[in-house]
Amino acid sequence: MWRRDFVFGAATAAYQIEGATEVDGRLPSIWDHFGAVPGNIANGDTGAVACDHFHRYADDVALLADLGFGAYRFSIAWPRVIDENGRLNPKGVAFYQRLLDALDARGIAPYATLYHWDLPQHLQDRGGWLNRDTAHRFADYADQISRALAGRVRGWMTLNEPWVSAYVGHAEGRHAPGLRRPRYAVEAMHHLLLGHGLAVRALRANDRAPVGLVANVNGVTPASDSAEDQLAARRAHASNNLWVLDALFRGRYPAELRDLWPDAVAPVRGGDMETISVPTDFVGINYYFRAVVASDGGHGYVVTPQPGVERTQMGWEVHPDSLRSLLVEFHQRYPGLPPIYITENGMASDDRVQGGRVHDEQRMRYLGRHFAAIDQAMQQGVDVRGYFVWSLLDNFEWAYGYDKRFGIVHVDYATQQRTAKDSALALKAFFQQRAERA
Numbered sequence: 001m002w003r004r005d006f007v008f009g010a011a012t013a014a015y016q017i018e019g020a021t022e023v024d025g026r027l028p029s030i031w032d033h034f035g036a037v038p039g040n041i042a043n044g045d046t047g048a049v050a051c052d053h054f055h056r057y058a059d060d061v062a063l064l065a066d067l068g069f070g071a072y073r074f075s076i077a078w079p080r081v082i083d084e085n086g087r088l089n090p091k092g093v094a095f096y097q098r099l100l101d102a103l104d105a106r107g108i109a110p111y112a113t114l115y116h117w118d119l120p121q122h123l124q125d126r127g128g129w130l131n132r133d134t135a136h137r138f139a140d141y142a143d144q145i146s147r148a149l150a151g152r153v154r155g156w157m158t159l160n161e162p163w164v165s166a167y168v169g170h171a172e173g174r175h176a177p178g179l180r181r182p183r184y185a186v187e188a189m190h191h192l193l194l195g196h197g198l199a200v201r202a203l204r205a206n207d208r209a210p211v212g213l214v215a216n217v218n219g220v221t222p223a224s225d226s227a228e229d230q231l232a233a234r235r236a237h238a239s240n241n242l243w244v245l246d247a248l249f250r251g252r253y254p255a256e257l258r259d260l261w262p263d264a265v266a267p268v269r270g271g272d273m274e275t276i277s278v279p280t281d282f283v284g285i286n287y288y289f290r291a292v293v294a295s296d297g298g299h300g301y302v303v304t305p306q307p308g309v310e311r312t313q314m315g316w317e318v319h320p321d322s323l324r325s326l327l328v329e330f331h332q333r334y335p336g337l338p339p340i341y342i343t344e345n346g347m348a349s350d351d352r353v354q355g356g357r358v359h360d361e362q363r364m365r366y367l368g369r370h371f372a373a374i375d376q377a378m379q380q381g382v383d384v385r386g387y388f389v390w391s392l393l394d395n396f397e398w399a400y401g402y403d404k405r406f407g408i409v410h411v412d413y414a415t416q417q418r419t420a421k422d423s424a425l426a427l428k429a430f431f432q433q434r435a436e437r438a
Helices: 030-035 053-067 090-106 133-148 162-172 182-206 227-250 256-260 272-276 320-333 361-379 422-437
Strands: 007-011 071-075 109-115 155-160 211-222 282-295 301-303 340-344 384-390 409-412 417-420
Touching: 007 109, 007 340, 007 422, 053 090, 053 417, 053 422, 071 384, 090 109, 090 133, 109 133, 133 182, 155 162, 155 182, 155 282, 155 340, 162 182, 162 211, 162 227, 182 211, 182 227, 182 272, 211 227, 211 320, 211 340, 227 256, 227 272, 227 282, 227 301, 227 320, 282 320, 320 340, 320 361, 361 384, 361 422, 417 422
Parallel strands: 007 071, 007 384, 071 109, 109 155, 155 211, 211 282, 282 340, 340 384
Antiparallel strands: 282 301, 409 417
C-alpha cells in the first residue's frame, strides 16, 4: 500500500450528501418516497438537505485535496440526470461536470458509481427492479451519461452493493422500496445484475475508462462445530458473499440459495448469465464486519452476537482478519478475478467536536488494522490496486437517518460546518509520508 501507484481515495454517495432534491429538475427517487413514510427513517430524517454537497461541492473537493487524497469515489444520482422520458437532463448533468472540473483542478482522480440505491420513483411505480425492463432503462442511463462524461472519469462502477438493494430493500424492507419477500429479493437481484451486464456494454462503447461493479461482503463464522451451524454458515456465506460474485465470475448463482429460499427462483432467460458475467476490468469490495451465525432450525441462519468483542456504533463486530481471508478466498475461488479495489471500509462512532477537534481513536485503530489486513492479503498474492475510506463526510445513513457518523470529517448538520477528525489528520500525515518515500 506504500506503492506510488496504489490508489487512496474517499467515498460518498449522492443521496447521502447532495441534498437539493428538488433543484434543477431532479426527479423523486425511491428514497424520497420511502423517507416520506412515517417510521421508515429514524427521527423522520430525510436526504432533502443532507450535507448540502450540491451547493458546497467546491469546498468539499478542496477538503479532499487538503487531506491528500488522490481519488474520489462519488455516485451519480440517476433521478438528477435522466428525465421521466428517459432523456438527459442538462442541468442535472451540469452539476457533475462542475464537480469533475473541481476534481480535475485539484488533480484528484474521479471514480463514478452509476447506481447507489436511488432508483427514480417513476420506475419503481412500474415495478422497479422486479420489472425486467428496469435493467434496460439502467443500460440506457449508463449509455447517455457515459456519452456526456466520456474521457472525464478514471473508472466506472455500475452498481453499489446489489445485495443491499435486493435483500435489504426487497426481503427485509428496511431500505427502499420497503418490500418483504425473499422471492422479491431473488428477482430484483437478477434484474440488477442483468442491468450491470447491459451497462458494461454501453459504457465500453462510449468510453475507455475501466468498468467494474461494487459488492459488499462480510466475514461469516459458524457459532459452533455442529453440522447444523456449519451448514448455516455456508448458506450465509453464499447469500452474503457469493450471490453476486459467483454470478459475475462463474456465470451462475450459488446452489445454496435454493436451500435458503426453496420457493424463490431467479427469472433467468437465455443469454442472461452470459450478459451478467461479461468480464470486468476490476471489482470493488466493500467490507465492514464479521457475523457469527447459527442454524435457525430450518433452511436458514440467525446471527448470534458474541460477548466481549469490539463493536462500532452500528453494533458491528470489528474483525479485520475476515477481510484478509475473504480477499484470499476470492483470489483462489475465481481464477479470472480482475484487480480489486477496496471501495468502502470504515466505521461509525458517536463523534463530537470538543475544543475544535474530534478525537476518534477507535476509527484510527480500525483503519490501521484493516490496512494491515489488506497488506497481508496482498502478500498472499491478492491483486489489490486501491482503497477508498467510507466516508469523507458524516452523512444521511439511510434508515438510521443522521444518528450514525461514518465520516472522517464531522458535519454539523445545523450549520454545515466541516471539521476534520483525528482520523482524517492521521491519514493526511500518512499520505505525506507516502509522498516523501516515493
